[in-house]
Structures are given as structure tokens and as C-alpha cells.
Amino acid sequence: MNQPLAGVSVHIDVQAPLLSEADLAALKLELQDTYGMVVRGINIADKTGDSAASQVVERPRASRPARGDIEKTRVVRETIRSGQTEDFPEGNLIIYGDVNPGGEVSAGGDVIVLGSLRGSAHAGMNGKLTAVIVAMNLVPLQLQIGNYISRPFVGQKSRGYPEIARVGMQDVIIVEEFVKR
Numbered sequence: 001m002n003q004p005l006a007g008v009s010v011h012i013d014v015q016a017p018l019l020s021e022a023d024l025a026a027l028k029l030e031l032q033d034t035y036g037m038v039v040r041g042i043n044i045a046d047k048t049g050d051s052a053a054s055q056v057v058e059r060p061r062a063s064r065p066a067r068g069d070i071e072k073t074r075v076v077r078e079t080i081r082s083g084q085t086e087d088f089p090e091g092n093l094i095i096y097g098d099v100n101p102g103g104e105v106s107a108g109g110d111v112i113v114l115g116s117l118r119g120s121a122h123a124g125m126n127g128k129l130t131a132v133i134v135a136m137n138l139v140p141l142q143l144q145i146g147n148y149i150s151r152p153f154v155g156q157k158s159r160g161y162p163e164i165a166r167v168g169m170q171d172v173i174i175v176e177e178f179v180k181r
Helices: 021-035
Strands: 009-015 038-045 072-076 085-088 091-095 104-107 111-117 120-123 133-138 142-145 148-150 163-167 173-177
Touching: 009 021, 021 038, 072 085, 085 091, 091 104, 104 111, 111 120, 120 133, 142 163, 142 173, 148 173
Parallel strands: 009 038, 072 091, 085 104, 091 111, 104 120, 111 133, 120 142
Antiparallel strands: 133 163, 142 148, 163 173
8 A cells, every 4th residue: 555654754843741651652552653754853841831941752763654655766876877787776876977779777676866767778678567667868769667668759959857667557667747745
């Protein structure tokens, strides 16, 4: 199940004595278990609402919590040239550079190219249809997500903005402007 709030960090501010410690613990547990959120701390203000009287009940954790849906990620800090391949079936693949024509990248999860994707990319190579391909300049020879393949029109040019490719409702690969929502 896709949780849009999973991994989001929150800090709870409450005014005493509205919630007991047991209520606060139950709230924290509900946010973590139901929504996958990370509760970084709880501030309890005195009855006057004086923020100077607030106290942190829980300190932020130094490391990220363990989540079952976190995938491994490989970062490649170079351009993939013609004839080169980069495969990472265990998780996501991030390329700091370009994927030139004739270059191929494949990942079990998402493929993110922080440059131009002019070669071939295969996301979700293990059948993960929720995988995406993101590039700052997306003019590929071929895109593949799971077992769906897309080839651009001959002579397609860069649109000049980051784009994302994903499997749409009609079981075809859709390419659209990458906008953080």
C-alpha cells in the first residue's frame, strides 16, 4: 500500500495538560504505525503557552528508522558513454552525469539521471511497475519500465525541463514534466 506520508518527519507541539503522557505515546504510535511518519519530538508548553517553557520529550534519532520498503541505491558519479552499461537490480540507480546514445542503465527500482538521458533506461527491471525514470533532459533511445517499452518519435528534441516517465492508467509509458507536488 502506498503511503504518501511515509517517512515524513513531524514534531508535535501541545499545550499542557490537554494530553496525558499515555495519550501522547498513543498519538506517536498511531502516526508511526498507520501513516509511516517519523515523530522527531514532542514539545509540551505550560498552561500560558509560553514557548520558553516548552520541553522536548523525545530527542530526534541520529539515524533513520528501519522501514521495510526502503530500497538500496547506487550512485554513479560519471557519464555513461556509448557501449557502457550500468545495472543495479537490487534497487534505485542515480547517475550524476549523462547517459549518452548507446549507453544503457537498468535498475530494479527507479532510474534518476541528473543530466541528459540520450541512451536507454530500464526501471523496474524485476517487474516493479511503480518504478519511474527521471531525467533533467529526457531524449532517450528507449525507455522501459517493467515489461513496458517506449521509443520516442524520430527527431524528438529536448523540452528544456526535467521530465518523469511512469506507467500510466492505460498500461503505457507516460512522459510528463517533473513537478514536485
